[in-house]
Amino acid sequence: MLEIRNLHTSVSGREILRGIDLNVRAGEIHAIMGPNGSGKSTLAHVLSGRESYEVTAGEVIYEGKNLLQMTPEERARDGIFLAFQYPVEIPGLSTTYFLKAALNAIRKHRGLEELDAMDFLVLVKEKMKVVEMEQELLNRSINEGFSGGEKKRNEIFQMAVLDPKLAILDETDSGLDIDALRIVANGVNTLQSAARAMIVITHYQRLLNYIVPDHVHVLYEGRIVKSGAKELAEELEAKGYDWIKEEVEAARGAGA
Amino acid sequence: MSQALAEQDQYLSDFERFEERGAAPAWVQSIRREAISRFAALGFPSTKDEEWKYTNVAPILRIPFKPAAAESNGLTTVEALERTISISLPPERLVFIDGRYSKELSSRRRLPERVRVSSLAAALANDLEALQPHLARYADFKTHAFVALNTAFLEDGAFVYIPRGAIIEEPIFMLFISLGGGKAEVSYPRNLIVADRDSQVTLVEAYVGLENGVYFTNGVTEIVAGENAFVDHYKLVREGEAGFHVATQQAHLERNSNFRSHLITLGGSLVRNDVNAVLAGEGVECTLNGLFLAAAQQHVDSHTRIDHVKPHGMSRELYKGILDGKARGVFSGKIYVHKSAPKTDAKQTNKNLLLSKDASIDTKPQLEIYNNDVKCTHGSTIGQLSQDALFYLRARGIGLEEARGLLTYAFASEIIRGIKVASIREQLDQLVITRLGDKFRGKERLL
Numbered sequence: 001m002l003e004i005r006n007l008h009t010s011v012s013g014r015e016i017l018r019g020i021d022l023n024v025r026a027g028e029i030h031a032i033m034g035p036n037g038s039g040k041s042t043l044a045h046v047l048s049g050r051e052s053y054e055v056t057a058g059e060v061i062y063e064g065k066n067l068l069q070m071t072p073e074e075r076a077r078d079g080i081f082l083a084f085q086y087p088v089e090i091p092g093l094s095t096t097y098f099l100k101a102a103l104n105a106i107r108k109h110r111g112l113e114e115l116d117a118m119d120f121l122v123l124v125k126e127k128m129k130v131v132e133m134e135q136e137l138l139n140r141s142i143n144e145g146f147s148g149g150e151k152k153r154n155e156i157f158q159m160a161v162l163d164p165k166l167a168i169l170d171e172t173d174s175g176l177d178i179d180a181l182r183i184v185a186n187g188v189n190t191l192q193s194a195a196r197a198m199i200v201i202t203h204y205q206r207l208l209n210y211i212v213p214d215h216v217h218v219l220y221e222g223r224i225v226k227s228g229a230k231e232l233a234e235e236l237e238a239k240g241y242d243w244i245k246e247e248v249e250a251a252r253g254a255g256a
Numbered sequence: 257m258s259q260a261l262a263e264q265d266q267y268l269s270d271f272e273r274f275e276e277r278g279a280a281p282a283w284v285q286s287i288r289r290e291a292i293s294r295f296a297a298l299g300f301p302s303t304k305d306e307e308w309k310y311t312n313v314a315p316i317l318r319i320p321f322k323p324a325a326a327e328s329n330g331l332t333t334v335e336a337l338e339r340t341i342s343i344s345l346p347p348e349r350l351v352f353i354d355g356r357y358s359k360e361l362s363s364r365r366r367l368p369e370r371v372r373v374s375s376l377a378a379a380l381a382n383d384l385e386a387l388q389p390h391l392a393r394y395a396d397f398k399t400h401a402f403v404a405l406n407t408a409f410l411e412d413g414a415f416v417y418i419p420r421g422a423i424i425e426e427p428i429f430m431l432f433i434s435l436g437g438g439k440a441e442v443s444y445p446r447n448l449i450v451a452d453r454d455s456q457v458t459l460v461e462a463y464v465g466l467e468n469g470v471y472f473t474n475g476v477t478e479i480v481a482g483e484n485a486f487v488d489h490y491k492l493v494r495e496g497e498a499g500f501h502v503a504t505q506q507a508h509l510e511r512n513s514n515f516r517s518h519l520i521t522l523g524g525s526l527v528r529n530d531v532n533a534v535l536a537g538e539g540v541e542c543t544l545n546g547l548f549l550a551a552a553q554q555h556v557d558s559h560t561r562i563d564h565v566k567p568h569g570m571s572r573e574l575y576k577g578i579l580d581g582k583a584r585g586v587f588s589g590k591i592y593v594h595k596s597a598p599k600t601d602a603k604q605t606n607k608n609l610l611l612s613k614d615a616s617i618d619t620k621p622q623l624e625i626y627n628n629d630v631k632c633t634h635g636s637t638i639g640q641l642s643q644d645a646l647f648y649l650r651a652r653g654i655g656l657e658e659a660r661g662l663l664t665y666a667f668a669s670e671i672i673r674g675i676k677v678a679s680i681r682e683q684l685d686q687l688v689i690t691r692l693g694d695k696f697r698g699k700e701r702l703l
Contacts, residue, residue, distance in 0.1 A: 071650070071656070072650035072651050073656065088645050088647075090666055091666060092670055109653070
């Protein structure tokens with residue numbers, strides 16, 4: 001579904017990603033872990049089309065298409081969804097109004113009929129259950145005055161409504177208490193399917209107690225320096241990131 | 257002779273002809289004469305005047321506007337009017353064409369006894385008793401040249417009198433339509449609204465111009481809210497692309513009254529509104545809300561002044577501007593707390609959104625406070641659409657143009673939500689969402 005080849009990106013002249021290679025197939029869950037500043041969120045934003053990142057080398061193929069040539073909205077309409085690490089507050093625009101516009105833009109692109117207000121409400125009521133979302137929150141301005149947990153739930157709720165093929169969860173777990181984490185993780189698990197792939201970006205192994213990945217990758221200094229099965233996440237939790245850094249340093253020393 | 261002086265002379269000689277023709281009660285004639293002599297002394301303002309620093313009226317002076325002719329202009333049926341301005345007319349309405357009351361186009365339903373809703377011309381002809389204590393008593397024609405000019409030519413407009421205790425639930429619409437019609441004409445709509453004590457009324461003043469007409473609307477509206485009265489007032493300015501609009505709205509608010517004002521400016525080549533309120537009694541609550549949208553080469557200036565004269569007054573002011581293209585906006589808001597007004601609670605906010613790099617806004621919030629026992633705040637912001645918010649919407653599949661529209665709407669919605677007249681609120685909702693970029697000059701009509 002997604003193939004990243006030798007991806008290099010920089011932000012205002014500073015190189016952040018320095019050659020990422022990653023293959024994601026439908027039905028798979030990939031966890032990307034790594035210390036702060038390793039480039040995890042940059043990868044999420046580049047995949048969803050944020051313009052402030054400059055791709056200096058490499059390519060990304062999504063369902064046979066050159067992803068990097070597509071606008072953010074084209075990517076979303078083709079099934080890519082980013083759950084934001086820091087969901088944006090938009091005073092004056094309700095979640096329902098916004099989400100209806102988003103869903104209908106996607107449906108139109110897929111050649112489906114646009115949903116009217118009634119059908120949309122039925123869908124929303126059903127999807128609210130996924131993350132135990134309350135109706136009252138949906139009628140309020142997007143994320144305005146929401147707690148951290150409510151914002152993250154809102155992200156997963158939107159994912160449930162928009163039904164993406166590839167979901168990228170950018171530190172959806174950070175800042176959540178254990179109850180909120182459980183709700184969000186259960187929501188994500190409910191949405192797991194053979195047709196859908198997920199990239200779960202996290203700093204902590206804790207989330208992976210609830211969402212079990214097929215592959216775990218460690219990102220460090222803009223490169224994937226280690227990949228493995230879910231046990232790798234446990235090892236990172238037990239030993240921290242220092243041993244990874246040491247391994248990288250050692251390899252660099254041996255190479256020199 | 258300078259342009260401004262020559263133009264001033266023109267208005268002065270127009271006044272002579274007007275005075276010969278216009279029959280009016282002696283006290284009205286005397287006000288007119290006093291006003292024209294003030295106008296003669298003041299002359300038109302220039303950008304050297306502090307209150308006109310950012311608005312140059314030269315484009316108005318360059319055109320030799322003549323007083324609008326009295327003859328009918330062919331637009332005499334409701335159907336023809338609705339076709340011309342593409343709206344359906346509200347059932348309770350006073351309609352004015354080029355400043356003159358049109359009986360054919362107006363429509364009145366049965367209102368409670370003693371409620372007066374008529375043209376000012378008719379009220380003057382009968383010299384109604386509610387006129388003399390109020391007409392030209394509030395809007396300052398002694399220092400404001402355009403108020404002086406309007407007062408000199410005062411003849412027609414809307415007159416609304418709500419007697420003590422009357423509650424009028426349905427909004428009263430005053431619709432001012434300028435046709436332009438090939439001749440450059442000036443009209444002087446003059447409105448007087450008196451809500452006596454314990455009464456309640458909702459009023460909508462709408463100014464609509466045709467697309468290409470060149471005309472000048474110089475208006476004055478005086479509003480009196482008696483003790484414990486509730487007045488909800490809306491002014492919509494949707495002048496045509498070549499229309500000029502300079503107007504003053506002056507509210508006199510008595511003890512425990514509640515006044516809500518909404519100024520919505522959507523169109524016109526050069527639009528200047530002065531919105532003034534005097535909290536003349538104790539315990540008055542005054543809300544001034546404003547929303548202006550401008551694009552292309554439009555110039556929109558909103559000047560407000562709130563005078564807290566008596567104790568325990570509360571004022572809340574929120575003006576929001578959205579500017580696109582090469583539009584220029586001006587906001588000037590003064591809150592003046594007199595020494596006689598302890599326990600005043602005043603809050604003023606001006607927020608502006610610039611949608612293009614060529615659009616600009618001059619904002620000037622001012623507090624003048626002569627009493628220590630008050631709570632006053634003010635603030636103003638100028639910003640662009642948030643890139644983070646734009647990306648958030650696009651990352652959900654919403655296209656760039658639609659995302660810009662939704663965010664612009666979100667910015668305006670705080671004002672729109674405060675509009676209690678459903679028909680206006682709904683039309684504004686749609687208008688703000690769809691009008692973007694160059695589309696600001698689009699064909700959508702609001703009233």
